[in-house]
Amino acid sequence: MKRGVLIVLSGPSGVGKGTVRKALFEEPDIDFTYSISMTTRSPRSGEIDGEDYFFVSREIFEQNIQDDNMLEYAEYVGNYYGTPKSFIDQTLASGHDVFLEIDVQGALQVKEKMPEGAYIFLTPPDLEALKARLVGRGTDAPDVIERRVGAATSEIRMMANYDYAVVNDEVALAVRRIKDIVKVERLRVNRVLPEYIEMIEELEK
Numbered sequence: 126m127k128r129g130v131l132i133v134l135s136g137p138s139g140v141g142k143g144t145v146r147k148a149l150f151e152e153p154d155i156d157f158t159y160s161i162s163m164t165t166r167s168p169r170s171g172e173i174d175g176e177d178y179f180f181v182s183r184e185i186f187e188q189n190i191q192d193d194n195m196l197e198y199a200e201y202v203g204n205y206y207g208t209p210k211s212f213i214d215q216t217l218a219s220g221h222d223v224f225l226e227i228d229v230q231g232a233l234q235v236k237e238k239m240p241e242g243a244y245i246f247l248t249p250p251d252l253e254a255l256k257a258r259l260v261g262r263g264t265d266a267p268d269v270i271e272r273r274v275g276a277a278t279s280e281i282r283m284m285a286n287y288d289y290a291v292v293n294d295e296v297a298l299a300v301r302r303i304k305d306i307v308k309v310e311r312l313r314v315n316r317v318l319p320e321y322i323e324m325i326e327e328l329e330k
């Protein structure tokens with residue numbers, strides 16, 4: 126049976142990870158399973174618990190760390206964010222591709238543990254565009270935006286630790302670049318593109 130591919134999309138806050146991920150998931154030939162993160166941040170207007178994030182208290186998050194339930198976690202601009210572990214293991218083992226959208230600290234922790242994934246750094250055309258996107262999104266107070274842009278400068282330096290860098294100049298172009306990367310990754314994991322596996326098995330009968 127084919128094994129699922131782990132795809133980790135990371136990059137500074139506001140670069141467009143969520144926007145690109147949503148556009149990617151709408152592609153007819155894409156069937157990724159999204160890993161829902163856990164966070165102590167308060168929900169933004171319109172965000173749904175169990176869909177956008179699992180929103181929990183600091184106590185519950187810290188209990189999950191102690192119980193070794195997290196594949197990775199990071200403290201980012203005053204809140205915890207992390208990836209529940211068992212979901213990732215089970216989904217990959219069942220042959221489904223898993224998609225993580227996480228910050229740079231978390232992505233590098235996952236890469237240490239699971240180097241066989243596709244680690245993609247989504248980068249803005251420049252820092253001005255990044256700040257404009259955070260301001261334009263309208264979800265964060267000015268001081269939080271400053272902290273996020275401040276964090277971005279050191280995050281962008283970590284780009285060299287990734288397998289791939291994708292510029293999010295236009296969403297449709299970023300989606301196409303990521304789809305090409307996933308094709309390469311499928312070949313690396315399964316040695317043959319999965320759409321051919323059934324055909325070969327049929328011929329070998």
Ligand SMILES: Nc1ncnc2c1ncn2[C@@H]1O[C@H](COP(=O)(O)OP(=O)(O)OP(=O)(O)O)[C@@H](O)[C@H]1O
Nearest residue numbers: 138139140141142143144258261262293294295296
């Ligand atoms: N290619 C693009 N060109 C212009 N604006 C964009 C582009 N991609 C995303 N945006 C806009 O930038 C803002 C931030 O996007 P988004 O929320 O997807 O970023 P993010 O990286 O997921 O942020 P966070 O890490 O904080 O969740 C949104 O208002 C979105 O519409």
Ligand SMILES: Nc1nc2c(ncn2[C@@H]2O[C@H](COP(=O)(O)O)[C@@H](O)[C@H]2O)c(=O)[nH]1
Nearest residue numbers: 137138162198199206207208226227228231
């Ligand atoms: N290390 C992790 N980072 C995560 C995870 N889920 C989301 N994130 C990243 O946190 C920042 C802030 O997110 P926001 O929703 O408050 O804007 C952003 O870079 C996210 O990608 C996670 O599970 N682990």
